[in-house]
Amino acid sequence: MSSVIKVNLPEQSYEIAIAPGSLDQLGEQMSGVKLGQKVLLVSNPMIFKHYGERAIASLKKAGFEVASYNLPAGERYKTLNSIQKLYDIALENRLERSSTMVALGGGVIGDMVGFAAATWLRGINVVQVPTSLLAMVDSAIGGKTGVNHPHGKNLIGAFHQPRFVLIDPEVLKTLPAREFRAGMAEVIKYGVIWDTELFDQLEASKHLEQLRYVKAELIQNILTRSCQAKADVVSKDEKEAGLRAILNYGHTIGHAVESLTEYRMFKHGEAVGIGMVAAGQIAVELGLWQAADTERQNALIKKAGLPTKLPANIEIAAIIDALQLDKKVKSGKVRFVLPTQIGVVKVTDEVPPDTISQVLASMR
Known part of the structure; x- marks a missing residue:
């Protein structure tokens, strides 16, 4: 292969x-x-x-x-x-x-x-x-x-x-099992933003949390489809002028969680998993995504052994403040990548801070 x-x-x-x-x-x-x-x-x-x-x-x-x-x-x-x-x-x-x-x-x-x-x-x-x-x-x-x-x-x-x-x-x-799980967050991301067939394959797999449970054929397919998705997006937008921003799905809140915990509590993929749960729920609150789809996404994140909750010791106000330091902030507005259906997302800076706070509070 x-x-x-x-x-x-x-x-x-x-x-x-x-x-x-x-x-x-x-x-x-x-x-x-x-x-x-x-x-x-x-x-x-x-x-x-x-x-x-x-x-x-x-x-x-x-x-x-x-x-x-x-x-x-x-x-x-x-x-x-x-x-x-x-x-x-x-x-x-x-x-x-x-x-x-x-x-x-x-x-x-x-x-x-x-x-x-x-x-x-x-x-x-x-x-x-x-x-x-x-x-x-x-x-x-x-x-x-x-x-x-x-x-x-x-x-x-x-x-x-x-x-x-x-x-x-x-x-x-x-690769340690925890690192493998962290990598699965980015694989799930591609399924949500770009590749419905990959999402369906992950959903159909019984185990995703440890390499020994995942067949070599599926690993090769995960690598090939994920790399192809990344290559497709980068080929269309090398320096994040537009389309490439969708690759940041789950990263906006994920990066804030990482920096607030001084990169010691979460692996990058674990923080992205939390960020995807948050982004999915924000999309539901804004009427962009069906609740059934966010439940499918969250079930897949859990199956991969990734966290879906915020630790109690991170202040929601601190996350809101940290978002302002995100590289994707434009004219003072935080840009979010939000799903509209599995395989399709949009980038928006029209997310009310109250909605962000409400979603984060629900993830305690």
């Missing part, structure tokens, strides 16, 4: 290769993209322990000159201090404009390495090798890179498309 998906862009299109066991072909695949000889592979200690030497061996076999560096694991390390460390290593290894940074890890590593590549020498190559479900279906694709500011998630960043994305489903075998 393998598939190749093309992200068609005006300046630099690229491919997403999805195939079991493909990590050992990383060097060979990168050779086909015609990159420079110098490579800096960046990971975290746990991921590197599992897959770092295999990736490096493959790169060296293909003739690349490889250096490596591990950043600490965790969202709270997604800061400019970590980027400074990557700049130091890039300087130490004399990375040039033709050189490549390879991100081997989950969404945090992918975002940071992408941002470092975007800004080192005003932009060098980056290749994404995602190792978490969330990174595979979402953050490794589309060129969004960045780090967190103490007052908000991903407030510092740049668009910088990868030259190539390699997805090996077999690396999910070492």
